[in-house]
Amino acid sequence: MSISNLPRIRLAHLPTPLEPMENLSRLLDGPNLWIKRDDCTGLSTGGNKTRKLEFLMAEAVSQGADVVVTVGATQSNHTRQTAAFAARLGLACHIVLLDVKGSPDLSYNRSGNVFLLHLHGATIEHRDGAADANAAIDDAAARLRAQGRSPYVIPAGGSNATGALGYVDCAFELHEQAAKIGLAIGHVIHATGSSGTQAGLAAGFALVDAGIKLLGVTVRASREQQEEAVYRIALAVGAKIDPTALVRREAIAANSDYVGAGYGKLDSRVVEAMELFARHEGILLDPVYTGKCAAGLVDLVRNSTFAKDDNIVFLHTGGSAGSFGYISEFPYN
Ligand SMILES: *Cc1c(COP(=O)(O)O)cnc(C)c1O
Secondary structure (H helix, E strand, O other), X not given: OOOOOOOOOOOOOOOXXXXXXXXXXXXXXXXXXXXXXHHHOOOOOOOOHHHHHHHHHHHHHHOOOOEEEEEEEOOOXXXXXXXHHHHHHOOEEEEEEEEOOOOOOHHHHHOHHHHHHHHOOOEXXXXXXXXXXXXXXXXXXXXXXXXXXXXXXXXXXXXXXXHHHHHHHHHHHHHHHHHHOOOOOOEEXXXXXXXXXXXXXXXXXXXXXXXXXXXXXXXXXXXXXXHHHHXXXXXXXXXXXXXXXXXXXXXXXXXXXXXXXXXXXXXHHHHHHHHHHHHHOOOOOOOOXXXXXXXXXXXXXXXXXXXXXXXXXXXXXXXXXXXXXHHHHOOOO
């Protein structure tokens, strides 16, 4: 049971730190809160897509691709990390941005991750938010092929069985880190979107029989939709490593109570959670993913959902660079 023989381009800064959040634990008077710093994976301010891209980009290179094509919402972190990884490998990068918010806000459309895409030299096309993401990247790839190029297409969020391998590896890494310091982790909580992160973690924890409860806080989908999407990818990535591995459906848990007004829509709970992390731990979250997950974590702790002696790990999946695209929605001036 090993992923070390699978093609991988090692660019991430690993292992990422596992640190206690003593101030927040004390302030909330709940369980012991820890943080796994996957916002520190490197490449253009880091984040969870870097781990997935180690496996996806290895596949792109082995297939002789000269351009990588992917898609995301206007302030997508995934597209930014893909553009940075491609730049590092000397590959071209073409990005399809879906205008899911329909906002004319200048900072949303130009700052944050969009600014960084330009800086990394990606070519960008904008599509309507209602456009089908897979059709849009297939279409872009077909145009590139017609020009004699060799595109490698990465689905939204890098979430397929290949990308999810990065989070199988993260599960192994966290399991090993915790063992080394004698930490019995009860729960891991993180933001879940395109589902590859949770799928990889679920498969990885199952493979090492970690006994850790995993909870994905959704940023858009309903609990049922999210769990089904995660389960599908978890089975596929588990089978890549060990055909006899079985991820149990009951091990896949999502919570959609913190979606609020929808994807990328800020609410006061998210602002409060971002301020708590920033002001008591010096840690930057983002308004779309980690802020929502942190709002969920804070609420669950306040409602005594976890035992007082539990060790909870908040997986920080990155995204703070996207915050600059949302500054006009924060109550600061
Ligand atoms: C993409 C992303 C997620 C969600 O990860 P998935 O694998 O798409 O579920 C969480 N946090 C941040 C900051 C992200 O960019």
